[in-house]
Amino acid sequence: MTANPMLTYPYSIKRIQQETYDTFTLELKPKGNIQTKPFAPGQFNMLYVFGVGEVPISISGDPDKHDVLVHTTRAVGAVTNAMRKLRRGDLIGVRGPFGTSWPMEEAKGCDVVIVAGGIGLPPLRPSVYQLLSQRREYGKVFVLYGARTPADLLYLQEMEQWRARSDVHVDITVDRALRWWRGNVGVVTTLIPRADFDPTSTIAMMVGPEIMMRFTIAELQKRGLSDESIYISMERNMKCGFGFCGHCQFGPFFVCKDGPVFRYDRVKPFVGKGEI
Amino acid sequence: MVGPSLQVGERVVLDRQHLQQLFDALSKRGYRILGPTVNDRAIVYDELSSVDDLPTGWTDEQNAGTYCLKKRADGAVFGYVVGPHSWKKFLLQPEMQLWQAKSAESGLKVLEGKEVTPKAAFLGVRSCELHAIAIQDRIFADGEYVDPSYKSRRENLFIVAVNCTQAGGTCFCTSMETGPKATSGFDLALTEVLDDKRHCFLVEAGTELGTKVLGELSYREASEEEIAVAESSVEKCSRQMGRTMNTSEIKELLYRNYENPRWDDVASRCLTCGNCTMVCPTCFCTTVEDYTDLSGQLAERRRRMDVCFTMDFSYIHGGSIRYSPKARYRQWMTHKLATWIDQFGVSGCVGCGRCITWCPVAIDITEEARAIRESELSHRTIT
Amino acid sequence: METLEPILAQHPFLKELEPRHLKILVGCASNVRFNAGQILFHEGEEANQFYMIRQGKVAIEILAPELGPITVQTVGEGDVLGWSWLIPPYRWRFGARAVELTRAIALDGKCLRQKSEEDHDLGYELLKRFSGIIVERLEATRLQLLDVYKARP
Numbered sequence: 124m125t126a127n128p129m130l131t132y133p134y135s136i137k138r139i140q141q142e143t144y145d146t147f148t149l150e151l152k153p154k155g156n157i158q159t160k161p162f163a164p165g166q167f168n169m170l171y172v173f174g175v176g177e178v179p180i181s182i183s184g185d186p187d188k189h190d191v192l193v194h195t196t197r198a199v200g201a202v203t204n205a206m207r208k209l210r211r212g213d214l215i216g217v218r219g220p221f222g223t224s225w226p227m228e229e230a231k232g233c234d235v236v237i238v239a240g241g242i243g244l245p246p247l248r249p250s251v252y253q254l255l256s257q258r259r260e261y262g263k264v265f266v267l268y269g270a271r272t273p274a275d276l277l278y279l280q281e282m283e284q285w286r287a288r289s290d291v292h293v294d295i296t297v298d299r300a301l302r303w304w305r306g307n308v309g310v311v312t313t314l315i316p317r318a319d320f321d322p323t324s325t326i327a328m329m330v331g332p333e334i335m336m337r338f339t340i341a342e343l344q345k346r347g348l349s350d351e352s353i354y355i356s357m358e359r360n361m362k363c364g365f366g367f368c369g370h371c372q373f374g375p376f377f378v379c380k381d382g383p384v385f386r387y388d389r390v391k392p393f394v395g396k397g398e399i
Numbered sequence: 400m401v402g403p404s405l406q407v408g409e410r411v412v413l414d415r416q417h418l419q420q421l422f423d424a425l426s427k428r429g430y431r432i433l434g435p436t437v438n439d440r441a442i443v444y445d446e447l448s449s450v451d452d453l454p455t456g457w458t459d460e461q462n463a464g465t466y467c468l469k470k471r472a473d474g475a476v477f478g479y480v481v482g483p484h485s486w487k488k489f490l491l492q493p494e495m496q497l498w499q500a501k502s503a504e505s506g507l508k509v510l511e512g513k514e515v516t517p518k519a520a521f522l523g524v525r526s527c528e529l530h531a532i533a534i535q536d537r538i539f540a541d542g543e544y545v546d547p548s549y550k551s552r553r554e555n556l557f558i559v560a561v562n563c564t565q566a567g568g569t570c571f572c573t574s575m576e577t578g579p580k581a582t583s584g585f586d587l588a589l590t591e592v593l594d595d596k597r598h599c600f601l602v603e604a605g606t607e608l609g610t611k612v613l614g615e616l617s618y619r620e621a622s623e624e625e626i627a628v629a630e631s632s633v634e635k636c637s638r639q640m641g642r643t644m645n646t647s648e649i650k651e652l653l654y655r656n657y658e659n660p661r662w663d664d665v666a667s668r669c670l671t672c673g674n675c676t677m678v679c680p681t682c683f684c685t686t687v688e689d690y691t692d693l694s695g696q697l698a699e700r701r702r703r704m705d706v707c708f709t710m711d712f713s714y715i716h717g718g719s720i721r722y723s724p725k726a727r728y729r730q731w732m733t734h735k736l737a738t739w740i741d742q743f744g745v746s747g748c749v750g751c752g753r754c755i756t757w758c759p760v761a762i763d764i765t766e767e768a769r770a771i772r773e774s775e776l777s778h779r780t781i782t
Numbered sequence: 783m784e785t786l787e788p789i790l791a792q793h794p795f796l797k798e799l800e801p802r803h804l805k806i807l808v809g810c811a812s813n814v815r816f817n818a819g820q821i822l823f824h825e826g827e828e829a830n831q832f833y834m835i836r837q838g839k840v841a842i843e844i845l846a847p848e849l850g851p852i853t854v855q856t857v858g859e860g861d862v863l864g865w866s867w868l869i870p871p872y873r874w875r876f877g878a879r880a881v882e883l884t885r886a887i888a889l890d891g892k893c894l895r896q897k898s899e900e901d902h903d904l905g906y907e908l909l910k911r912f913s914g915i916i917v918e919r920l921e922a923t924r925l926q927l928l929d930v931y932k933a934r935p
Contacts, residue, residue, distance in 0.1 A: 174691030241931030398726030717934025
C-alpha cells in the first residue's frame, strides 16, 4: 500500500438526478485511465467537491456494474449543497471504497429482512440488487421502508418494480400523510409484525437514524431474532475514512474501518449509551 | 578512533568531552539533529547545532499542573525528563499539506504534496518516547494503510536514546512497563555517568547503523565498575517514579465504568482545553481542511493535528455526539487506557506524565484511574 | 350457519383466551365489512365497539380545520382498532376510515363492559391485552413524534 490513501481521484458526473426536494443522486464515471474499484454493498466513498470539502457517502449502485459509481445523498451541509449545484461533466474527487459490508454470504439460505428509514435506503439498495441477482441463494426477501412523508420516499419507481415481483415483499410506510395517501401510516417498526420471516433463519439489515434502529432491533428481538442475526450501519464524523484521524470512534470501534456495517451483538454494549 | 568493528548490543564509554563528535558524525552523514534545548523556560525539542545547545546543567521540577526549570548543582547533560514537546512534532507533524489540486479546462489535476523528507536524528529520546514512537508506527507505518510522509520520515531516522537516571515528578513509566531503561527501537542508547570521579556516557549500540556511527567516535572500553554505576542509576531511577498506575485489568475496569459518577467530578474541573492531547506523545487525531485560492483555480488540502475535546470533533448533522465536557474527558481517558488496547494491542499511555504536568487544573490521569478503581471497592464493602 | 368462534380463536389478539371467555366474546361479535373510503366511526361519536381487523387497511384520522383529515396511523390485518369503549366517557377521540376494502369482526363494547363488571376474570383478560396494544401504540407514536428522519445540517 504505497499510494497515499488521502489522494482523491477525479470522476466526472455522468448524470445528476433530483430524487426529492432535498435528496439527489450522482452517477460518476472515472476520468482518464483510472479504474473504478469494485465495491461491496454497504461500503462508502469519500467524495470531494473542489475547494469546498469532502464527505463520506454510501455507494448506492449495483455492485455488478461498478464502472459507474452511484451515490444518493441529501443536501444538508456546505459540501452536499455545493454538490447539488454541479452539472453533468463537472468533476468530483473520489477516494475509496472504505468500510465493512453487508453479510451477503452469511445471509445465503436464510430469509432476509431489510429495514430502511429515511435516507437509510441508499446504503441498502446495493444489497437488494445483489439479492435479486442471486435470488435463488436466499429465502424470503422483505424490504421494509419508512420515511417522513410520501414526498420523502426514494426510488419509488424501482420499489414498485420490486413490489411487482412475486418473490420480494415490499412494504412502505410514512410517519405522516395527507388524505390522498393510500399507503401505510406509522413507524417502520409497525411493518415488522406483518413480515412472516422465519426468526430461526433470518438475517436482518437496517439503516436509519439511531433511534429508529434501536426500536427496530427491539421489534426484531421480540420476533425471536438473535443479536448475531442483526446487522446495523452506524454513522459518525469522518475525516479520513481509514482509521487515521480518530474522529469516527464509537467505543473501541472505528466506524470507517470496523464499520459502518456492524453485527449487532458486537456493538451492543455501546448502542444507545449516551455520548459514546 | 577506528578500532575493531563493534557488535550490536555492545557497550562502550564515550567521555563527556567527546560528545560533540556524535554531533559531527551525524551531521557528516546528512542528519539534521533534533533534541532537547532550553527555550521559553522549558526544555523543548528543536534543531541542535552543537553540544552547547543541550540543556546542560538544567533540571525540571514537575508536578500536577506545574513545570519549572531549575539550575543543577552539576553539569549533567541529560539531567531532566520530558517537556511539553514530543517526537510526534517531527514524525506526524502538527500541520502539513496533503495535496494540491488545479482546476483547468482539461479537468482536475491532483498533485501530491512533494516534500523533501528531512533526514533527522533524534538525540535524547527517553524510553517512554521510544514506546510512543512504536505505538504510532503501528498506526501509520505498519498497517493496511500507510501515511507515506510518516513512513519516509521514520525510515530516515537515527535515534539516540537516553536512559533516565532521575525520574520526573509525574513519571510512571515503570507502571506502564515502558522504562526507564530503553530496551529496543534505538540506534544508540546513552546512560550518563556523572560523579566526582568522572563524567562520561555508557553507549549501547542498538543497530548496525548505530555501530557504524559509534565506530567513528573516540570511545573506550567500558569497565565493569562503569557499567555497574550506570545500571544502578537507571535502576534507582525506576524506584523514584512520581506516580503509579495500577494497570491490572484496567481495560475491563473502564469498560464497566462508563456511568461512574467520577466522570462528573472530573468534568467539573476539566476545561476541555486539550493541553493533554497536545503534549501526549501518542495522541494522533488529525483533521483535514480544504482551502481554495481567490481565483478558485487552485485548491489545497491540509492536515493538522486535532483535539477530541472540541465540540466540533464529534459533530454530525445537527449536533455533537459528545456534547458534554464529561463525555469528552471520558472519551480521552477511556481511549488512552482502554479502547486503545482493543484497537492496537497495547495501551495508549506510556507513563510520561506530560498530561499531568501540563493540565492547567492539575487533573492527574493516575488519580482518576485510582478513584474509579477504588469506587468499585467501596461498593463491595458496603454490600 | 358458521359461528365466528374459530375466526376469533385464531386472531392473535385473543391468543390463549379461556374457552368460556371466548364464548362470551363470540356472543358479542359480528362480521363487518367496509368498502374503500367508508367511514367506520366519526370523532366524537359514542364508542360502543372495537374491531379486530381481518383484512384490509383502516386509517385513524383527525380533522384539522385548514388541512382536512390527517392520518396519524393506519392499521391492518391482525391489528385491533379502538379502545375508547373501555374508558369513560366512551367517545371516539379520532375517526376511522377504510382505505381499502376491509373485513373485520366488530365486538359490542357496551355489552362487554357489562359482562366484565359481572366477570372480573374476563375484564382482567381484556384489559391485559388492551394495555399491551396501548403501550405499543404509545411507543410508536413517540417514535413518530421524534421526527427522526428530519434533515439536520
